[in-house]
Amino acid sequence: MNIAELPVADVRRRLLNEGLSLDCGLIRARVRSAAPGLAEALHRLYGAFPLDGCTGFHDVTATLRLQRNWRNRGSAEVQFLLDGDAPFEALPAATHLPMLEWGLNWCIASRCHRHLLLHAGVVARAGLGVLIPAVPGSGKSTLTAALASRGYRLLSDEFGVVRLRDHRLLPLVRPISLKNESIAALARFAPEAVIGPTFRSTRKGDVAHVAPTRESVAARNEAAVPALVLFPQFSRGAALSVEAVDDGLAFVKISGNSFNYELLGERAFEAVARLVQGCRCYRITYSNMEEVVAAVGALLDERVQPLAVGQ
Amino acid sequence: MRPSARSVLRVPQPPAHCALLLRALADPLSLRHLGPAEWDLLVRVARRARLHGILHARLVACDAIGAVPDRPLAHLESGAAVARYRLQLALLEQHHLARVLTPLGVPLVLLKGGAYAAQELPFAVGRPLNDLDFMVPAAQVERVEATLRQAGWHSDVDDPYDERYYREWSHEVPPLVGPNRALEVDLHHTILPPTSRLRPDAARLFADAEPLPGSPFRVLAPVDQVLHAAVHLMQDIDASERLRDLVDIDGLLRCFGARPRFAADLLAHAAHHGLQRPLWYAVHFARAWLDTPLDAGLARCLEEWAPREPALACMQALITATVFPMHPDRGRTATRHLAWHLLRMRAMWMRMPAGLLMRHAASKLGRKIRAQRQAASTAG
Numbered sequence: 001m002n003i004a005e006l007p008v009a010d011v012r013r014r015l016l017n018e019g020l021s022l023d024c025g026l027i028r029a030r031v032r033s034a035a036p037g038l039a040e041a042l043h044r045l046y047g048a049f050p051l052d053g054c055t056g057f058h059d060v061t062a063t064l065r066l067q068r069n070w071r072n073r074g075s076a077e078v079q080f081l082l083d084g085d086a087p088f089e090a091l092p093a094a095t096h097l098p099m100l101e102w103g104l105n106w107c108i109a110s111r112c113h114r115h116l117l118l119h120a121g122v123v124a125r126a127g128l129g130v131l132i133p134a135v136p137g138s139g140k141s142t143l144t145a146a147l148a149s150r151g152y153r154l155l156s157d158e159f160g161v162v163r164l165r166d167h168r169l170l171p172l173v174r175p176i177s178l179k180n181e182s183i184a185a186l187a188r189f190a191p192e193a194v195i196g197p198t199f200r201s202t203r204k205g206d207v208a209h210v211a212p213t214r215e216s217v218a219a220r221n222e223a224a225v226p227a228l229v230l231f232p233q234f235s236r237g238a239a240l241s242v243e244a245v246d247d248g249l250a251f252v253k254i255s256g257n258s259f260n261y262e263l264l265g266e267r268a269f270e271a272v273a274r275l276v277q278g279c280r281c282y283r284i285t286y287s288n289m290e291e292v293v294a295a296v297g298a299l300l301d302e303r304v305q306p307l308a309v310g311q
Numbered sequence: 312m313r314p315s316a317r318s319v320l321r322v323p324q325p326p327a328h329c330a331l332l333l334r335a336l337a338d339p340l341s342l343r344h345l346g347p348a349e350w351d352l353l354v355r356v357a358r359r360a361r362l363h364g365i366l367h368a369r370l371v372a373c374d375a376i377g378a379v380p381d382r383p384l385a386h387l388e389s390g391a392a393v394a395r396y397r398l399q400l401a402l403l404e405q406h407h408l409a410r411v412l413t414p415l416g417v418p419l420v421l422l423k424g425g426a427y428a429a430q431e432l433p434f435a436v437g438r439p440l441n442d443l444d445f446m447v448p449a450a451q452v453e454r455v456e457a458t459l460r461q462a463g464w465h466s467d468v469d470d471p472y473d474e475r476y477y478r479e480w481s482h483e484v485p486p487l488v489g490p491n492r493a494l495e496v497d498l499h500h501t502i503l504p505p506t507s508r509l510r511p512d513a514a515r516l517f518a519d520a521e522p523l524p525g526s527p528f529r530v531l532a533p534v535d536q537v538l539h540a541a542v543h544l545m546q547d548i549d550a551s552e553r554l555r556d557l558v559d560i561d562g563l564l565r566c567f568g569a570r571p572r573f574a575a576d577l578l579a580h581a582a583h584h585g586l587q588r589p590l591w592y593a594v595h596f597a598r599a600w601l602d603t604p605l606d607a608g609l610a611r612c613l614e615e616w617a618p619r620e621p622a623l624a625c626m627q628a629l630i631t632a633t634v635f636p637m638h639p640d641r642g643r644t645a646t647r648h649l650a651w652h653l654l655r656m657r658a659m660w661m662r663m664p665a666g667l668l669m670r671h672a673a674s675k676l677g678r679k680i681r682a683q684r685q686a687a688s689t690a691g
Contacts, residue, residue, distance in 0.1 A: 055347075055348055056347040056348065056351070057348070057350050057351045057354075057382045057383060058351055059385070059386065061351075061639065061640070083358070083359055083639035083640075084359070084638070084639050084640070084641070084642035084643070111386065111389050112389060113389040113393060114389055114392070260392075262396070263392060264392065264396075265396070
């Protein structure tokens, strides 16, 4: 049974009481909140996730606490509480889901040092992973969402998780967070995609989330072999361009984009080196989503053929 | 629990949510049969106390790490990785400090976590370092600081009042950070502010300090390390969730307790430095809650320094209410908050003469009001 099969009222009741369990693969989060509208948003965006109890081990226990800010005319706010601490400033109550997602990102970035964490989107096709590391604003999430709605399995929109033991990519399946114009662009590109409510004027502009597909959620514990690294750049009106990036530059770009490269030291160096050696790396500039999805498909086909010949 | 000492029996029970953590620290093998819900609470409480790295190290040391289920294990490993990284930063910082300061010929004494790591004390494996503390004689502080600043270290304290607070009334200079580095260096000249009611004899601390093989740094004598940890537990301004200070005391007593002359030296040094009371409390709580072994003769001698009722009951209640990590789901209770404020007031009182304390409190209050007004005017 999954969360979507539960009536919204039951999701709300769970959020108010023992908590709603969200099993994202790498992490399992227990969420509690009385914020109005959050149950509906989670029901829609985490609908494909399994309905688990909240009693077992969870990696994150977060509460989105509703409170009033009396310095701002008593406006309603949500505060992200993590094991009793509030690591961030409160946000307007209507921003509940972005607050939860940002809070979870922060937890993952500060707690999951068993693995190398890159700021990257990750999708996979037939077990081969496409790593999309990027700085904010480069169109990483848009490209990830475009690929995920054209048959690719979503591993993560925010974290490229590299297992140090075998340098494979681990899934951390959560909704993809889109900003501003990319929300409408994806809705046009993939009308069947399940998109949640738009949160207007957050600190990152307008934000909406795309629900992961049922297949992606079902495969949330299956690692992928990294095959391609794409450094994306969305540029309005630009023609598609795909340029190979040499190993040295790719190494610098990937290691510089990690949350814990320095912390893991030698093991992280080893992981990035193996990643660069095992993948082909490209800088990919795009404006048209159809074109870029086709191009990524072709690049991945090139990776599959030598593997098939080798067998 | 040891029934030997009369007062140990009267220590309040630790809160129920900390029972697992305390048991785990004293006996890591006891964790072999925990269920998922127990692991959930243990990991959350240990992380709050910043003891999950230490827990990992202890499980490794007794070969029980293999029995930890995979998900909780990831968190313990994460804590261990952070501790390892902070240690690396501290060793790098020691290297830079030694390079710049050795030519001065000034005694350099590592304190607390940096000293435990440099001595490779087993209990400190997995202990996360916040900063690197070291001590030089008061007469040399200016020279050492000037040398460091010349070599690129800088301080982020830019408030004139804070600056003055450090310079005139504190036992350390404002924290310094080396060029392109993140770890703060705290340069001390003794172990308590010079304005304190308790005044350890800094000259003796330096005279008794011991060399570290292969290093230009020294460390405090083992018994002085215990006294310093006790002072830290009992006199720090922020008394919140200090269980890890108690874990330090437990670790030091276990590491050094069996050395010849340890008991006699500890008693003599405590008396010389006037630190009998903090030592008594520290040992008392460590034995009660972490089952720290103590030589029977030492325990008997320490009893002479036991505080009288009602001070004892009062301190026990306050420390019990604040020292443990709070329940991750319940957060800070009113009792804990009140106890924290009372301990804070006590620590301030112990650190400053009344006149200076009034001045300091007035200045801090004034600044708080001004900051709130400013925030209100920018928000509106």
